[in-house]
Amino acid sequence: MPYYPGKQLSFARAAAEESVTSAVPVVFVVDDDISVRESLELLIRNAGWQPEIFSSAQAFLCRPRVLAPSCLILDVNLPDLSGLDLQKRLAADRLDMPIIFITGYGDVPMTVQAMKAGAVEFLTKPFADEVLLEAIRQALGRSGAALGEEAQVRMLQARYRSLTGREREVMKLVVRGRLNKVVGRELGISEITVKAHRGRVMRKMEAESLAELVNMGARLGLTSATVD
Known part of the structure; x- marks a missing residue:
């Protein structure tokens, strides 16, 4: 059989991307308001994604990273660690997990700080379900692309070794x-x-x-x- 390295690379690249992007996307929610958590859990599940709900930043930090497209819906004001502080903690090792901020009262400086740090959206409660769902779709698309790139680099590293x-x-x-x-x-x-x-x-x-x-x-x- 003829050997076509370019085609083999394309097939391997596609396989590497598919292995991490075909999993059911996970949408994390960190909010200390139980009514918000429950309503978002139902909304996310009905949209076909897997919700994982946390009442505090520390509880979320104990959750190991998932190798599937994911995003984080994060309340700005939390009892233990603020949403903005949690964003800083996650910046180094969870680049594949975009953050969507939600808050009951936001201000311009806070919004600017969150967006400059890489947040994909900053929503003030109450917001329409479809607005949040669209933000989640965009965030999961970015996450899938980042995971696909990471898988390709791991494949190249294995070849280099x-x-x-x-x-x-x-x-x-x-x-x-x-x-x-x-x-x-x-x-x-x-x-x-x-x-x-x-x-x-x-x-x-x-x-x-x-x-x-x-x-x-x-x-x-x-x-x-x-x-x-």
Whole structure:
């Protein structure tokens, strides 16, 4: 059977995306008002998503990250940790989970602060169900895209780990634009040997072209000259 690396990459990429984006989306709710929690739980479930409800920020922080499209509906005013403080806590490790803020009384500075920190929406109670549902749809779309990208990077990292030490050295220099003869001089090997290593790198990384390999290198953080 003929070998088509570009097609294999496309199939693998699609599989990686599907593995994390085909799961039922999860919509988290953190609000200390039980009536709000119950009404949002019903609304979310009826829309076909999986709701997970929490009465405090600390309770939510104990929940491990989910590998499915997700978003967080977050009340600004909470008894233990404010919504804005929780947003800061989540900024580093849950980039794939967009936040929709809800509040009984918002102000412009608070809204600006939340949006600058990455919130997708800031809604003041009472709000129409469809307004919230549309915000959730957009947030889940962003989450799915982020998870798909993360899965693709993990796939590239696995391929990169399959390279030998010398092949990694060659790849780093090639994706930074070095010619074969320059790579050979820098590594103290012949140009023919560089070409052989480069060919194996292309096969193992499943890159169809140099441009595709450079793109892979960029996503792996190899194109910067400061990377060892």
